[in-house]
Amino acid sequence: MNLITVNKALEVVVNNSENFGNEEVDFLNASGRILKENIYADRDFPPFDRVSMDGIAIAEEAFNKGQRSFKIEGIQAAGGPQLTLQNVSNCMEAMTGAVLPKNSNVVIQYELLTIENGIATINLEAVKSFQNIHLKGTDKKQGDLLVKENTLISAAEIGVFATVGKTVAKVAKQPKVMIVSTGNELVEVAENPADYQIRRSNVFTMVSLLEKLHIKAETLHILDDKEILLSEIESLLINYDVLIFSGAVSKGKFDFIPEVLNELGVKKLFHQVKQRPGKPFWFGKKNKKTIFAFPGNPVSTFVNCLKYFYPWYYKSVGLNFENKQRAILSEDFYFKPELTYFLQVKLNQIEGELFATPISGKGSGDLANLVDADAFLELPDNRSNFTKGEVFPMLPYRNF
Amino acid sequence: MNLITVNKALEVVVNNSENFGNEEVDFLNASGRILKENIYADRDFPPFDRVSMDGIAIAEEAFNKGQRSFKIEGIQAAGGPQLTLQNVSNCMEAMTGAVLPKNSNVVIQYELLTIENGIATINLEAVKSFQNIHLKGTDKKQGDLLVKENTLISAAEIGVFATVGKTVAKVAKQPKVMIVSTGNELVEVAENPADYQIRRSNVFTMVSLLEKLHIKAETLHILDDKEILLSEIESLLINYDVLIFSGAVSKGKFDFIPEVLNELGVKKLFHQVKQRPGKPFWFGKKNKKTIFAFPGNPVSTFVNCLKYFYPWYYKSVGLNFENKQRAILSEDFYFKPELTYFLQVKLNQIEGELFATPISGKGSGDLANLVDADAFLELPDNRSNFTKGEVFPMLPYRNF
Numbered sequence: 121m122n123l124i125t126v127n128k129a130l131e132v133v134v135n136n137s138e139n140f141g142n143e144e145v146d147f148l149n150a151s152g153r154i155l156k157e158n159i160y161a162d163r164d165f166p167p168f169d170r171v172s173m174d175g176i177a178i179a180e181e182a183f184n185k186g187q188r189s190f191k192i193e194g195i196q197a198a199g200g201p202q203l204t205l206q207n208v209s210n211c212m213e214a215m216t217g218a219v220l221p222k223n224s225n226v227v228i229q230y231e232l233l234t235i236e237n238g239i240a241t242i243n244l245e246a247v248k249s250f251q252n253i254h255l256k257g258t259d260k261k262q263g264d265l266l267v268k269e270n271t272l273i274s275a276a277e278i279g280v281f282a283t284v285g286k287t288v289a290k291v292a293k294q295p296k297v298m299i300v301s302t303g304n305e306l307v308e309v310a311e312n313p314a315d316y317q318i319r320r321s322n323v324f325t326m327v328s329l330l331e332k333l334h335i336k337a338e339t340l341h342i343l344d345d346k347e348i349l350l351s352e353i354e355s356l357l358i359n360y361d362v363l364i365f366s367g368a369v370s371k372g373k374f375d376f377i378p379e380v381l382n383e384l385g386v387k388k389l390f391h392q393v394k395q396r397p398g399k400p401f402w403f404g405k406k407n408k409k410t411i412f413a414f415p416g417n418p419v420s421t422f423v424n425c426l427k428y429f430y431p432w433y434y435k436s437v438g439l440n441f442e443n444k445q446r447a448i449l450s451e452d453f454y455f456k457p458e459l460t461y462f463l464q465v466k467l468n469q470i471e472g473e474l475f476a477t478p479i480s481g482k483g484s485g486d487l488a489n490l491v492d493a494d495a496f497l498e499l500p501d502n503r504s505n506f507t508k509g510e511v512f513p514m515l516p517y518r519n520f
Numbered sequence: 521m522n523l524i525t526v527n528k529a530l531e532v533v534v535n536n537s538e539n540f541g542n543e544e545v546d547f548l549n550a551s552g553r554i555l556k557e558n559i560y561a562d563r564d565f566p567p568f569d570r571v572s573m574d575g576i577a578i579a580e581e582a583f584n585k586g587q588r589s590f591k592i593e594g595i596q597a598a599g600g601p602q603l604t605l606q607n608v609s610n611c612m613e614a615m616t617g618a619v620l621p622k623n624s625n626v627v628i629q630y631e632l633l634t635i636e637n638g639i640a641t642i643n644l645e646a647v648k649s650f651q652n653i654h655l656k657g658t659d660k661k662q663g664d665l666l667v668k669e670n671t672l673i674s675a676a677e678i679g680v681f682a683t684v685g686k687t688v689a690k691v692a693k694q695p696k697v698m699i700v701s702t703g704n705e706l707v708e709v710a711e712n713p714a715d716y717q718i719r720r721s722n723v724f725t726m727v728s729l730l731e732k733l734h735i736k737a738e739t740l741h742i743l744d745d746k747e748i749l750l751s752e753i754e755s756l757l758i759n760y761d762v763l764i765f766s767g768a769v770s771k772g773k774f775d776f777i778p779e780v781l782n783e784l785g786v787k788k789l790f791h792q793v794k795q796r797p798g799k800p801f802w803f804g805k806k807n808k809k810t811i812f813a814f815p816g817n818p819v820s821t822f823v824n825c826l827k828y829f830y831p832w833y834y835k836s837v838g839l840n841f842e843n844k845q846r847a848i849l850s851e852d853f854y855f856k857p858e859l860t861y862f863l864q865v866k867l868n869q870i871e872g873e874l875f876a877t878p879i880s881g882k883g884s885g886d887l888a889n890l891v892d893a894d895a896f897l898e899l900p901d902n903r904s905n906f907t908k909g910e911v912f913p914m915l916p917y918r919n920f
Contacts, residue, residue: 147709151728165888168716174772197774199704199744201716215772217705217816219716230771259886266888274918275732276890279725279818282709283718283887304599305617309547309682315568316601316619318683325679328551332675344599371630372574372615374597416617418679448872472848472911474872486659487683488565488666490676511872518674519919 123394125501126427126460129403132389133428137435138408140293140361147281150273152334153291154437159267159277162284164257169220171196173252176233176240177224179208180249189241196221211240220253227252270438292437295361295410297330297337299323300353302368302377303416304344321487322366322414322421329425329517333433337364344374354384357409364429367416370400377413378402386411394501395460398424418487423462423496426515447476447497447514453506460501464493467516476514494518523794525901526827526860529803532789533828537835538808540693540761547681550673552734553691554837559667559677562684564657569620571596573652576633576640577624579608580649589641596621611640620653627652670838692837695761695810697730697737699723700753702768702777703816704744721887722766722821729825729917733833737764744774754784757809764829767816770800777813778802786811794901795860798824818887823862823896826915847876847897847914853906860901864893867916876914894918 124132142156171177178190190211196203198217205212205223212221220227226247234241260266266280273289281289306320307313323339330337342352356363368377369391378391386406393401398420402413412429414421434441447467455461465476479493495516499506506512524532542556571577578590590611596603598617605612605623612621620627626647634641660666666680673689681689706720707713723739730737738760742752756763768777769791778791786806793801798820802813812829814821834841847867855861865876879893895916899906906912 148724148727151731161888165886167713167718174770174775195773197704197744198772199706199717201714213773215774216770217703217767260888264888267891271891272918275725275728275822276887276893276917278728279721279822279887280891282721282724285709285712285719287710303617304597306599309685310687312685313567314601317599318567318617319685321679321682324548324682325675327548328675328678331551344597367617370574370616372598373595373613374615375574422675422679444869446869446872469844469846469874472846472874474869474874486565487676487679488561488660491667491671491680493676517676519672 123392123399124390125394126498129390129393129401130428130431133403133432134435136389136405136410137432138295138361138410140295140436142290143293144288144290147278147286147289150281150289150291151275151278153273153289154439155267155269155271155273155277155289156292156438157290158265158269159280159284159286161260161262161264161266163262165259165283166254166256168202169256170254171214171216171218171220171227171252172254173227173229174216175214175227175229175252176211177205177214177221177227178211179205179224180226180247182209183226183242183247189239192235192238192240225249225253270440272439294335295433295436296359297335297362297364298356298360299326299330299337299339299364299366300356301339301341301366301416302344302349304374306341322416322418325418325422325487326364326366326425329422330429333430335433344368344376346376346380349376349380350383353380357384357386357406361409363409363411364425365411365413366421369402369413369415381411381413394458395462396457397462398427399459401428403428419464419490422490422517423515426496426517427462443513443515445514445516446511447474447495449497449506449508449510449512450475450477452508453478453499454504455499455506456504458501461499462496462515463499464489465495465497465514466492467494476512523792523799524790525794526898529790529793529801530828530831533803533832534835536789536805536810537832538695538761538810540695540836542690543693544688544690547678547686547689550681550689550691551675551678553673553689554839555667555669555671555673555677555689556692556838557690558665558669559680559684559686561660561662561664561666563662565659565683566654566656568602569656570654571614571616571618571620571627571652572654573627573629574616575614575627575629575652576611577605577614577621577627578611579605579624580626580647582609583626583642583647589639592635592638592640625649625653670840672839694735695833695836696759697735697762697764698756698760699726699730699737699739699764699766700756701739701741701766701816702744702749704774706741722816722818725818725822725887726764726766726825729822730829733830735833744768744776746776746780749776749780750783753780757784757786757806761809763809763811764825765811765813766821769802769813769815781811781813794858795862796857797862798827799859801828803828819864819890822890822917823915826896826917827862843913843915845914845916846911847874847895849897849906849908849910849912850875850877852908853878853899854904855899855906856904858901861899862896862915863899864889865895865897865914866892867894876912
């Protein structure tokens with residue numbers, strides 16, 4: 121067989137990633153995007169000696185001389201400028217989040233005090249310098265690197281952007297993606313198919329898979345007519361960064377996609393991969409435009425999108441991604457053909473270990489079967505017997 | 521100590537979930553939502569005996585009589601009505617996705633044929649009935665349950681909706697959530713804080729955490745003034761299903777939230793949980809309104825949102841959720857206080873096992889530390905020594 125291996129195909133795909141440049145977005149819309157700048161501390165954190173318990177601030181010196189009762193001079197509230205303890209034998213009430221009052225260096229929480237007639241009495245034998253005080257700059261110093269370029273932004277990073285006053289974040293621009301279905305047997309979702317027709321579904325499945333990457337893809341259907349395909353795809357190649365096709369890449373009389381792409385000057389980088397499902401995958405480039413032509417079976421399209429498009433996207437936007445996800449096969453499995461097999465599995469996390477149980481599907485046409493599974497387990501092409509307890513790479517598509 | 525345990529607190533929170541009813545959304549916008557109807561097969565899948573390889577369709581009988589060369593009668597394309605093989609000694613070219621032509625019951629792929637002058641010759645010793653034919657109804661029968669009510673919708677389900685013609689899906693309505701910060705030390709993200717001020721960040725972190733649940737939360741800041749709090753919160757209780765507060769729930773002079781909520785008729789279900797960080801958490805209800813008042817430290821708010829709000833939401837929308845996620849502690853750890861400790865950890869997946877490495881933080885105020893970690897490991901309150909290799913529940917907050 122003249123097929124490229126899965127590993128080689130993935131290498132070609134990833135090596136043909138593209139940089140789509142950067143853009144600025146409101147920091148609150150940056151979740152799920154890839155950061156394209158370093159974020160530094162704009163000041164020390166905390167930016168002042170910060171009271172971390174509600175109570176009173178005193179001078180340690182007075183306590184160490186044996187004093188236990190302190191006249192309350194005032195209240196240091198959070199959000200107020202720093203007050204000064206005028207008499208170091210007195211105390212100042214001080215609230216969580218407030219600046220530590222000048223001349224004080226210990227905070228005693230209310231739970232360890234009694235307060236009567238403006239006098240706080242401490243029920244303690246000893247205190248420690250700076251207890252209940254979060255000292256200026258102990259978390260981070262001004263200028264410290266807080267978030268590195270090329271980080272996938274999550275809620276934690278959003279909080280840091282807010283803290284340092286980044287109202288806009290520089291992120292990787294998303295590719296403009298068009299997902300095209302072909303196949304004269306396909307009708308729209310709202311239509312009633314004739315006996316020999318089915319509804320379009322792959323393009324919507326892929327829209328949803330790309331939505332997880334925060335890419336808003338568009339969709340289109342083109343009939344299996346070579347002239348129409350030529351003219352439509354010619355204009356798509358101008359207007360989009362990525363074209364994803366579903367169908368018409370195999371050996372059928374109306375599988376025009378490879379020849380149409382060829383005639384339009386798209387360079388084929390490979391066609392047909394040593395895998396099941398998803399074997400007839402065609403991949404090519406025209407200058408900076410990238411074309412993924414997946415076979416039309418629902419499961420083929422699905423697994424190829426996860427296996428090839430996702431890593432291509434991660435590399436394109438600069439995310440340092442390597443799929444380290446592995447799962448433990450929970451029962452023996454047999455698959456004879458000399459192809460990498462993407463086995464549909466249900467995942468179970470048990471005490472920190474991830475187990476994968478095969479879901480018996482009816483082949484690559486069985487979309488409903490995807491609903492019962494959580495992931496694909498990638499079984500290598502050089503063997504037929506896979507044993508319970510062995511660990512294999514996997515492609516999960518659900519969150520938990 | 522008079523504190524409620526983490527398990528008991530979670531039980532109270534989850535038992536106070538609320539049903540917000542259902543709504544219909546365009547099927548393509550349903551990803552991440554909870555399905556509120558069963559989805560059945562509207563027809564058999566496949567809906568017809570479907571050709572699954574490009575090639576020729578023949579009658580097995582003719583082949584078994586020794587015939588190997590077949591005159592091509594016509595082409596059965598995908599998307600065309602079923603044709604009939606007029607002479608069972610002939611063949612019909614047939615494409616993937618097409619209906620199997622009448623009077624044929626075997627498909628031979630092009631790879632095993634030679635075609636010359638309109639005659640296809642088969643290079644095979646034997647054939648099997650219905651080979652390369654995906655028979656009607658073998659995946660699913662009309663009326664079969666495809667997706668169960670209360671499923672979290674992912675790309676796989678979107679594909680099924682399309683296939684069965686569900687242009688709109690019935691999903692759980694989302695709660696209307698307002699996230700309120702308090703604290704006079706807080707200024708807006710775009711402002712330059714004075715020495716004793718910091719920028720608001722917790723509310724934005726929580727907006728981002730709720731966005732992962734497909735909830736679009738709103739935010740508001742209210743000053744630490746009891747009268748203002750009373751009047752503002754009174755109207756929030758009318759207009760929102762859920763109020764989440766950050767700050768003003770501890771023992772400070774300006775920690776008005778518990779008394780204000782009490783005066784507005786919100787019933788306290790607990791205040792203070794045996795945990796660190798996040799101990800001063802206050803939880804209450806007023807009729808169908810649910811109030812989460814989290815402490816103001818960034819890490820406290822973050823972990824409480826994951827630990828309490830997430831399961832409350834899942835239960836509210838009917839998702840059968842139990843956090844089974846566990847990780848293996850990768851080094852010894854010591855924590856003395858008799859509190860459940862939410863340890864910040866970095867996760868590493870190695871050969872199907874998930875390891876958690878502690879990230880040494882500077883306490884609950886250290887937001888930047890969340891950036892370096894991936895999850896919280898939940899260490900129980902009844903011990904101080906935690907040993908490398910032990911398995912504990914965890915709350916992850918990144919996708920990989």
